[in-house]
Structures are given as structure tokens and as C-alpha cells.
Amino acid sequence: MLLGMRDGEANRRITLAEVAQQAGVSLSTVSKVLNGRQDVSPATRGKVERLLETHSYRRTTRAAREAPLIELVFHELDSVWSMELIRGVENLAKAHQASVVLTESGTRHAPAADWIEGVLQRRPIGVILVFSSLPDAVKRQLGARSIPFVIIDPAGDPEPDVPSVGSANWSGGVAATRHLIDLGHRRIGIVTGPEDVLCSLARLDGYRSAMNMAGLDHDASLVRFGDFHVEGGYERAVELLRLPDRPTAIFAGSDLQALGVMEAARVCGLRVPEDLSVVGYDDVMIARWSSPGLTTVHQPLREMGEEAVQMLLRLRAGEPSVTRMELATSLVVRKSTAPPPDRTVPLAPPPAHSTL
Amino acid sequence: MLLGMRDGEANRRITLAEVAQQAGVSLSTVSKVLNGRQDVSPATRGKVERLLETHSYRRTTRAAREAPLIELVFHELDSVWSMELIRGVENLAKAHQASVVLTESGTRHAPAADWIEGVLQRRPIGVILVFSSLPDAVKRQLGARSIPFVIIDPAGDPEPDVPSVGSANWSGGVAATRHLIDLGHRRIGIVTGPEDVLCSLARLDGYRSAMNMAGLDHDASLVRFGDFHVEGGYERAVELLRLPDRPTAIFAGSDLQALGVMEAARVCGLRVPEDLSVVGYDDVMIARWSSPGLTTVHQPLREMGEEAVQMLLRLRAGEPSVTRMELATSLVVRKSTAPPPDRTVPLAPPPAHSTL
Numbered sequence: 001m002l003l004g005m006r007d008g009e010a011n012r013r014i015t016l017a018e019v020a021q022q023a024g025v026s027l028s029t030v031s032k033v034l035n036g037r038q039d040v041s042p043a044t045r046g047k048v049e050r051l052l053e054t055h056s057y058r059r060t061t062r063a064a065r066e067a068p069l070i071e072l073v074f075h076e077l078d079s080v081w082s083m084e085l086i087r088g089v090e091n092l093a094k095a096h097q098a099s100v101v102l103t104e105s106g107t108r109h110a111p112a113a114d115w116i117e118g119v120l121q122r123r124p125i126g127v128i129l130v131f132s133s134l135p136d137a138v139k140r141q142l143g144a145r146s147i148p149f150v151i152i153d154p155a156g157d158p159e160p161d162v163p164s165v166g167s168a169n170w171s172g173g174v175a176a177t178r179h180l181i182d183l184g185h186r187r188i189g190i191v192t193g194p195e196d197v198l199c200s201l202a203r204l205d206g207y208r209s210a211m212n213m214a215g216l217d218h219d220a221s222l223v224r225f226g227d228f229h230v231e232g233g234y235e236r237a238v239e240l241l242r243l244p245d246r247p248t249a250i251f252a253g254s255d256l257q258a259l260g261v262m263e264a265a266r267v268c269g270l271r272v273p274e275d276l277s278v279v280g281y282d283d284v285m286i287a288r289w290s291s292p293g294l295t296t297v298h299q300p301l302r303e304m305g306e307e308a309v310q311m312l313l314r315l316r317a318g319e320p321s322v323t324r325m326e327l328a329t330s331l332v333v334r335k336s337t338a339p340p341p342d343r344t345v346p347l348a349p350p351p352a353h354s355t356l
Numbered sequence: 357m358l359l360g361m362r363d364g365e366a367n368r369r370i371t372l373a374e375v376a377q378q379a380g381v382s383l384s385t386v387s388k389v390l391n392g393r394q395d396v397s398p399a400t401r402g403k404v405e406r407l408l409e410t411h412s413y414r415r416t417t418r419a420a421r422e423a424p425l426i427e428l429v430f431h432e433l434d435s436v437w438s439m440e441l442i443r444g445v446e447n448l449a450k451a452h453q454a455s456v457v458l459t460e461s462g463t464r465h466a467p468a469a470d471w472i473e474g475v476l477q478r479r480p481i482g483v484i485l486v487f488s489s490l491p492d493a494v495k496r497q498l499g500a501r502s503i504p505f506v507i508i509d510p511a512g513d514p515e516p517d518v519p520s521v522g523s524a525n526w527s528g529g530v531a532a533t534r535h536l537i538d539l540g541h542r543r544i545g546i547v548t549g550p551e552d553v554l555c556s557l558a559r560l561d562g563y564r565s566a567m568n569m570a571g572l573d574h575d576a577s578l579v580r581f582g583d584f585h586v587e588g589g590y591e592r593a594v595e596l597l598r599l600p601d602r603p604t605a606i607f608a609g610s611d612l613q614a615l616g617v618m619e620a621a622r623v624c625g626l627r628v629p630e631d632l633s634v635v636g637y638d639d640v641m642i643a644r645w646s647s648p649g650l651t652t653v654h655q656p657l658r659e660m661g662e663e664a665v666q667m668l669l670r671l672r673a674g675e676p677s678v679t680r681m682e683l684a685t686s687l688v689v690r691k692s693t694a695p696p697p698d699r700t701v702p703l704a705p706p707p708a709h710s711t712l
Contacts, residue, residue: 069457077446079439079641087433090460099474101425102458104446118455230645256645263647285436286642289586289612291619 014055023047034059034145036120052144059146068098069124070309073111075132077104080256080284081301085130085152088305096313098125110135120145126312128152128305133159148315150308155199163315165308165325169199172297172329173206173251176279179295179331180249181214184339185277189222189247191236191257200225203253203281222247226257233260241268241276242347248340249277255287258294262336268347273338283332293334300327370411379403390415390501392476408500415502424454425480426665429467431488433460436612436640437657441486441508444661452669454481466491476501482668484508484661489515504671506664511555519671521664521681525555528653528685529562529607532635535651535687536605537570540695541633545578545603547592547613556581559609559637578603582613589616597624597632598703604696605633611643614650618692624703629694639688649690656683 016034020027025044032040033048040048051057070093074082086102093100101122105111108131116138119127127142127149134142134149142149151164180188190207193200204223211218221243226232233252240247241264252258258280262272270276272292280287280296287294304327314321372390376383381400388396389404396404407413426449430438442458449456457478461467464487472494475483483498483505490498490505498505507520536544546563549556560579567574577599582588589608596603597620608614614636618628626632628648636643636652643650660683670677 072458077439077443079436083433083439086458087460090433090458094460099457099459099478101455102428102442102446103455104443104450122455259645259647263649266647286645289615289642290646291615291622293619 014057016057019048019051019055019057023051034120035123036117038117049141049144053140057144059144068096069101069122070098070312071101071103071119071122071124071127072130073103073105073115073127073132074130075104075106075108075111077102080282080286082130084284084301085305088302088307089128089309090305091302092306092309096309106132109133110138116141119147123147126150126316128308128312131155133162146316148312150311150315152304152308155197161323163311163321163323165304165311165327166199167299167304167327168329169202170206170209172281172299173203174210175206175329175331176203176251176281176297177207177210178214179333179337180251180277180279181210181216183249183277183337185247185249186216186340187219187222187245187247187249188216189224189237189240189250190253191224191226191233191240191250191261192253193226193228193257195225197228200253207251226253226260228254228256230256230260230263233257234264235260237261237264238268241265241270246347247276249279249337251279251281253281255280255282255284255294255296257281258296258336259286259290262290262294270347273336275341277337277340279337287332288334290336292336295334295337296332298330298332300329303327370413372413375404375407375411375413379407390476391479392473394473405497405500409496413500415500424452425457425478426454426668427457427459427475427478427480427483428486429459429461429471429483429488430486431460431462431464431467433458436638436642438486440640440657441661444658444663445484445665446661447658448662448665452665462488465489466494472497475503479503482506482672484664484668487511489518502672504668506667506671508660508664511553517679519667519677519679521660521667521683522555523655523660523683524685525558526562526565528637528655529559530566531562531685531687532559532607532637532653533563533566534570535689535693536607536633536635537566537572539605539633539693541603541605542572542696543575543578543601543603543605544572545580545593545596545606546609547580547582547589547596547606547617548609549582549584549613551581553584556609563607582609582616584610584612586612586616586619589613590620591616593617593620594624597621597626602703603632605635605693607635607637609637611636611638611640611650611652613637614652614692615642615646618646618650626703629692631697633693633696635693643688644690646692648692651690651693652688654686654688656685659683 016030017027020030030048033045072089090100105115130152151162153164153166192204208218224236226236250261252261258278261278265272265276272278280294283296283298287296311321372386373383376386386404389401428445446456461471486508507518509520509522548560564574580592582592606617608617614634617634621628621632628634636650639652639654643652667677
């Protein structure tokens with residue numbers, strides 16, 4: 001029914017005056033709803049929103065503001081990931097004389113319900129969501145105001161019809177594993193991310209392909225799923241290091257997990273890289289600062305933030321734009337990887353308590 | 357002269373109409389200048405700004421905006437410090453239905469010159485600067501628009517007349533040093549921050565006082581000044597560890613420096629904490645994730661961000677507010693500290709190249 005009306009009226013734009021007439025309210029009330037003003041009753045607001053949606057109304061005039069805003073929304077501001085993304089968005093916004101409104105709101109699935117009201121009031125030039133998405137109703141509200149949005153989703157699982165920026169996870173998994181093979185490792189373990197996150201699977205597939213290409217069997221007992229946090233890396237690495245034929249190298253699915261792997265090595269009395277090589281994934285600042293410095297796969301987080309702004313500006317200008325963009329990853333070699341030891345001996349039995 | 361006029365006219369407020377008359381421009385032009393609009397010639401703008409300043413004009417009406425903004429300005433968005441401060445500001449702003457405009461601009465001394473124009477256009481409810489300050493002219497521009505500002509300055513060296521939030525550095529230095537003394541250490545080195553930053557000196561004084569209170573001499577050869585970064589911690593620690601009578605513990609003036617100290621220990625073949633205890637300062641996330649986990653002094657960064665918003669709201673409401681607030685620090689004990697080894701032996705001569 002909704003689609004039918006859209007199709008039938010595709011050639012004619014509805015005016016705000018017509019919306020006002022159909023809703024039985026004044027033009028100024030319709031305008032208030034469009035601009036997110038709060039002095040309209042919920043019932044009237046709902047009626048106007050539904051009419052705007054039914055007729056696929058698209059605002060064509062822009063707010064004549066001199067200090068344009070870009071909304072940047074995280075469902076969680078964590079200190080590992082967020083800052084580089086923020087800097088990328090900030091830098092490119094500034095280059096276009098725009099300021100960034102930063103919001104932490106909602107969950108992995110959507111910002112909190114009250115978030116959209118502020119956005120409609122501020123009339124930003126666009127919205128960038130990190131690791132999140134939008135309910136359809138909100139997408140339509142933004143659409144009616146011609147406010148474009150882009151999702152930054154390094155996890156690699158965006159909705160297909162939503163403009164998004166990610167990075168090349170499979171290739172990163174290949175690069176990390178090849179580096180270890182080239183150093184001479186044959187028993188290579190992996191602690192990838194959670195089993196239900198697409199980028200974990202892409203990195204794992206990259207690992208398997210690199211092993212296959214080198215003619216190496218991949219031993220299923222050397223594959224573990226973590227949680228992308230230090231704790232998961234630690235726990236899964238302790239399991240791997242206590243195997244009778246333990247790995248001489250571990251590819252950790254994130255830098256945080258790699259720190260957990262290094263702590264597991266320390267607790268097990270193994271030196272990194274002399275006894276165990278460790279490769280991370282992300283190349284966030286902590287990778288550079290860890291002791292020893294972490295060899296890892298660089299995700300271009302700052303560039304992803306910049307690209308999201310570019311995509312937003314293209315969408316706003318009505319220019320053609322790809323829907324999904326994946327930026328390249330690259331290996332950064334530091335000090336946590338080395339050739340394998342001549343001979344590995346199994347570890348002594350574990351101590352009674354050895355949690356983080 | 358300026359001061360004289362201020363004093364003489366203290367009892368009478370100038371109106372915008374009078375400013376317009378004296379400047380020979382329309383009231384609407386004066387209003388445009390007040391609101392940061394760009395369609396006013398620089399000459400006219402300058403004339404109006406000078407009159408506003410000369411008469412100490414203070415705007416008394418507020419912008420009737422429904423989505424109020426708080427400006428948060430960093431001269432550098434670094435991933436160690438910034439995120440916790442941002443989260444504190446964001447959380448409390450949200451609790452007051454305000455959104456945060458995040459800007460990276462300028463230097464340690466002031467945001468870039470064009471920053472203020474955007475602020476005047478956006479008419480925020482207030483400005484929070486991190487590790488930075490404002491030129492007097494900008495302070496007056498904000499003052500004329502009744503836009504309060506607060507400085508978050510953990511370095512502990514704010515201008516005396518400026519509202520600011522910091523933390524208790526001297527007490528933190530005492531707590532870190534006492535912890536090492538209580539573990540049995542007597543040869544305790546310190547790598548504090550740069551010699552020209554007040555908080556470095558406060559932490560060093562705390563260290564000296566704790567040593568004195570315990571009846572321990574503080575050996576001047578065990579005191580070094582770093583740069584608050586990993587590199588400085590590494591280089592100064594290598595110097596300390598190669599002393600004939602090397603320290604069994606090092607209090608590093610920041611968590612990043614502590615990571616450098618740990619890397620120096622690793623390069624010198626010393627285990628942390630078995631051969632060397634290390635205490636950091638800040639308690640940023642990397643302290644928790646380092647291997648071993650870092651014992652450190654917790655700076656309440658998030659609370660400092662929250663307190664800055666509170667101070668801003670009090671200033672805006674015209675309520676009395678302290679000018680300088682220092683929040684308490686506390687020691688967090690993790691795994692990088694232990695009793696000293698029974699006997700320390702000097703290190704072997706350094707390798708030819710051992711830089712980070």
C-alpha cells in the first residue's frame with residue numbers, strides 16, 4: 001500500500017501546503033514538525049509524519065545556517081577505537097567548515113529514541129553512525145528532511161542498502177598469517193573474534209586460505225573464538241599454550257586480544273617473541289606502546305572517518321556514490337614476531353589460579 | 357582607560373540601541389555581530405565589538421533554542437586522555453538535554469582564530485577547553501554574549517582568574533611512592549614529566565616528601581625528567597637501570613612513561629615485577645591492559661569532565677562557583693609492583709643499539 005502510493009505518485013511532489021491541508025493543520029505546524037520543534041502535540045506530529053512518509057516528501061531547501069553541523073553517533077565511546085574515527089571525521093568536517101556534534105547513544109542496533117528529536121532540531125548536513133544502524137522509521141524521518149547518513153562498520157556486516165565504510169578483513173587475515181609463515185612458523189594458532197561477527201569470520205577465512213596456499217594443514221584445535229577483549233585473548237591463549245603440541249605463533253583477532261595473549265605467555269613463563277610470536281589486528285595506539293611493540297594489521301580508522309564524511313557530502317550533493325566502501329588493510333611489523341624457537345617443550349601443569 | 361570606563365559605568369547597563377547609535381549602524385547590524393553572522397564588514401564588526409567591550413556589554417536574553425549545545429575544545433585529540441574526558445562531558449551534557457560539539461583546534465595556548473566565529477553563531481550554553489586557554493579578546497567576546505567557559509587542566513597550571521578543573525597531583529605522588537616503600541623498596545627511582553610542567557613538579561615533590569617521611573634519603577641520581585610519552589620513559593629508565601646501584605622500583609610520571617619503563621626493563625633482561633617494580637600515573641585504559649597490569653595512580657578524568665559541565669551550568673545560572681577545583685587521585689594496585697628482589701646485580705654493558 002505504501003509502495004503502491006509511492007509508485008503512483010512518483011512524478012509529482014507533494015507540497016507542504018498540501019500536507020497541511022490533508023492533516024487539517026496550519027502550514028506553520030507542518031514546518032514545526034519538519035524542524036523537530038517540540039511545541040506540537042504527539043497526535044498531530046504523528047499525523048504529519050505519516051503524511052510526509054506516505055507521500056515520500058523530500059525537503060528541497062537547505063537550512064541557511066552558517067555553521068553547519070555533522071552528527072557523529074557512537075553507541076559506545078571506547079578509548080581504543082573511537083578516537084581515530086573521531087579525528088578522521090573532525091579533520092574532514094573542518095576542511096568543509098563544518099562542526100561535529102558527538103553523541104553516545106543507544107545500542108549496537110540504533111541510537112536511543114530521543115536522539116532523533118535533537119537531530120531534527122539541529123538540521124545537520126548529515127549523520128554518521130559508528131557500529132550501529134537506524135530503525136526504518138528514523139531513516140524515513142531523515143529522508144523527508146534530506147539529511148543523508150552513512151554507517152562506519154568495521155565489523156563488516158552492514159545492511160545492504162545502507163551507505164557504509166569498512167575495511168578489508170579477509171586480506172588482513174591473509175597478510176598476518178603469511179607473515180608468520182614467512183618467518184618459519186608451521187604451528188600457527190588463531191584467536192579470532194566472536195563467532196557471530198562477520199569480520200571475525202573473514203579474518204579466520206583469510207588465515208585458512210594463507211595456510212592452504214602455503215600447503216600447511218590447519219589444525220582445528222588451533223582455532224579459537226574470542227570476544228575482541230583482553231580477557232578473551234588471555235583465556236583462549238592459555239588453552240592453546242597448554243596443548244601438548246602448542247603453537248609457536250598466535251594470530252589474535254584484535255590488538256586487545258593480542259595483549260591478552262601476551263599476558264598469557266607471561267603467566268606461562270614464555271617470552272614474546274623468543275618463545276611465542278604474536279600478531280594483532282587493528283593497529284590502535286596500544287599496539288605501538290605494548291612491550292614488546294605489537295606486530296599487527298593496520299586498519300585505516302582515521303581514513304575511514306574521512307571517507308564517511310566524503311560519502312556524506314556526495315550523498316548530500318546528490319552525486320552518485322558507492323553504497324559500500326572497504327579500505328585496504330596493511331601489515332605493520334614491530335617486535336612481537338620472530339622465527340620460531342628450535343624446539344618447543346610443553347608447559348608445566350597450570351597453577352591452581354591463573355586468571356587475569 | 358578601559359578599566360576606568362568600566363568602573364565609571366558600573367551601575368548602568370548599555371543597551372544595544374545605544375551601541376548601534378554610537379557605532380552609527382542599525383540595531384540589526386549590532387545583532388548580527390552579536391550572533392557571529394558573517395554578512396557584516398570587518399570594519400563595522402570591529403567597531404561594534406570595541407563598543408561592546410568598552411561598555412562591558414552583557415547579553416541578558418538567552419537563545420531560545422531547544423537543542424542546546426556545549427562546545428568542547430581540544431588542541432589535540434589523543435587516544436589516551438581525551439576519551440574519558442569526552443565521556444564525562446557527554447554524559448553530563450546529555451543529562452541536561454544538551455549536545456556536545458567537539459572541536460580539535462589550535463595549540464596549547466588557544467584555539468585557532470577562526471574557531472570563535474563558529475561558536476558565536478552556534479550560541480552554545482558554554483565552552484569547555486581541555487589543556488588550553490583563551491586570548492583575552494576571545495574571553496571578552498564570550499563575556500559579551502554571556503557564554504561561560506571552564507578549563508580542564510590536569511597539568512595543574514591554569515590562569516588564576518579562570519574557572520578550572522584539575523586533580524591532586526602532589527597527593528598522587530605521595531601515594532605512589534608510599535606504596536613502593538611499604539613493599540620494602542629503598543632504592544626508588546622516578547621518571548617524572550617535563551621540568552616545565554607544574555604537575556610534573558607536584559608529583560616529584562610528592563615523591564620526595566614520601567621518601568622524607570619514611571626517613572629515606574632521596575638520591576638525586578635517581579630523579580629524571582621525561583616527556584610524558586613512551587619514548588621518554590624508555591630512555592630515562594635505561595639510564596636508571598644502568599646505574600651501578602640501580603633502583604629496584606621506578607615511579608613513572610605517566611602511564612605512557614611506565615610502558616616505556618617496562619620496555620626498558622624487557623630490553624635490559626629484567627622481569628616486571630620480579631626484578632623491577634613499576635608504578636604509573638593516570639590510570640588510562642592501557643594501564644589495565646599492559647602485561648603485567650600496571651599499578652598506577654588513578655586520575656578521575658571522567659569525573660573531571662562531568663565537574664566541568666557542572667561548573668559551566670553554575671556559571672551560566674549566575675550561581676557562586678569555586679574558580680579552581682581539584683579532584684582526588686587514588687592508587688590502583690595491579691601486577692607491576694612486588695617486594696624487591698633479595699639482591700640486585702648491575703646489568704651487563706649495553707648493546708650497541710638499543711633504542712625503541
